[in-house]
Amino acid sequence: MSIAAVDNLSNRAGTKPPAVTRGEFVQARAKYSGSTPAITDSFNVSSLTDNAAGDQTLNWSTAFGNVDYTATTDAIAGTGSATKAYPQSLNNASSLGSAAASVSSLRIATTISGNLSDVGNVFALAVGDYA
Numbered sequence: 508m509s510i511a512a513v514d515n516l517s518n519r520a521g522t523k524p525p526a527v528t529r530g531e532f533v534q535a536r537a538k539y540s541g542s543t544p545a546i547t548d549s550f551n552v553s554s555l556t557d558n559a560a561g562d563q564t565l566n567w568s569t570a571f572g573n574v575d576y577t578a579t580t581d582a583i584a585g586t587g588s589a590t591k592a593y594p595q596s597l598n599n600a601s602s603l604g605s606a607a608a609s610v611s612s613l614r615i616a617t618t619i620s621g622n623l624s625d626v627g628n629v630f631a632l633a634v635g636d637y638a
Contacts, residue, residue, distance in 0.1 A: 553568040561626070571633070574608035592630070
């Protein structure tokens with residue numbers, strides 16, 4: 508059995524991660540505070556835009572190849588809070604309504620007890636093809 512020990516993987520051009528033929532990896536992830544707002548930890552996220560209370564946009568460092576990527580989000584506000592996070596740019600119907608999908612960003616709505624609110628801990632993962 509062979510073992511490949513490397514620090515970084517890239518395509519032959521050195522411009523992005525290699526294509527995966529038998530599965531996909533998370534292409535972008537973030538943990539951020541909607542209250543501050545500030546990114547705590549991320550991969551392939553260039554910035555966070557605070558649009559309004561409970562309405563933030565994660566901007567990708569490397570765009571996705573199409574708008575058909577999959578995203579999941581979650582949020583934690585505190586004990587006993589009915590907290591939710593909705594990915595907006597995947598044409599989800601929620602508190603911000605339907606937004607146009609984007610290869611370069613993910614708009615997220617966060618709510619507490621059904622009302623748009625800034626939330627202390629927001630998490631996002633996205634999987635799909637890079638451009």
